[in-house]
Amino acid sequence: MRGILYTGGELTDLVSFARLPSYLQSFLREQNGVVAYFGGLHIRGCVQEPAWHSLTEAWQSERAFWRTYDEVQETDVPFAQDCAGNQFLLRGDAVLFLDTETGELADLEVDFKHFLFGAEKFPLDALGMEPLRAFQQRGGMLQPGQLLSLIPPVCIATASSKPTATAVPAAARLAWLADFYQQIKNLPDGQSVRLKPL
Template identity: 80%
Template sequence: MKGILFTGGELTDLVTFAQLPVYLQTFLREQNGVVAYFGGLHIRGCVAEPTWHSLDAAWHGEEAFWRTYDEVMESDIPFGQDCVGNQFLLRGDAVLWLDTETGELADLEVDFKHFLFGVEKFPLDALSMEPLRAFQQSGGVLRPGQLLSVYPPFCMATNDQQPSSTKAISAAERLAWLANFYRQIKDLPDGQSIRFTPDQN
């Protein structure tokens, strides 16, 4: 992997580690999670701290994705995320992609090994890194523990031609905002007009 900003150090959460499939255990033994591609990909590790890097917090904690998103199962392993907070999940041997704005779940039709292979070969496409690239080109830096906040949300069509804006915020703040946004829009029909307050983002 390129552009590594952070690695998770020592395996300290052996309870969570023991629940993982062998191939993910093998990866985490080599590096206990990583922030790579200058923030384009975060693979969580088996640690208690920092919380933003904890696989257990994302999987079993109070803000676990299955507690919020209707399509996510409690057994789905939220092993990673992209630069804006969309999630990569393991369901059996399949890698799924969770759109954290809309709650839509897509099967990427690859296993973990081939997911990593695709990311290595085509990181811009595999990780949808366009917002991060634009942010970097304007002088922005995404630090470990941060995600990009994007306005307007990707799933919204706006009446004006205002370009999207991005800023780096804490991962916890971004994921909480996304969960709240999803709860508010999940039962709305496509094309529903809504009034959006940007200062919440």
């Protein structure tokens, strides 16, 4: 992996670690999670702190993705996220992509090993890094524990072509996305909405 900004320390959450598939355990033994591609990919670790890096926080806390998003199952492992807070989940051996704006779930038709291979070979496309690249070209830099807030959300059609990206704490971004999803999930296509930025 390139552009590494952060690597997790010691494995301190052995309960969650024991529940993971062996291939993910092997990865986390080598490096207990990582923020790579200059913030384009964050693979969570089995740690208590920091909360933004904790797999348990994303998987089992009150803010766990399965508690918010209708298509996510409690057994789905939210092992990673992209620069904007979209999630990569393990369901069995399959890697799924959760669009955290709309709640749509897509099977990427790869396993964990091939997901990492695709991210390494084609990071811009595999990780949807276009917003991060535009943010960097304007002099921005994501810090560990930050995500990009994209306004307007990508799922909303607007007259302007590209959303404005700002770096915000990961917890704030994920909370905003969960709230946004809850508000729009039952709206028909084409419905007008008014946004309150993060």
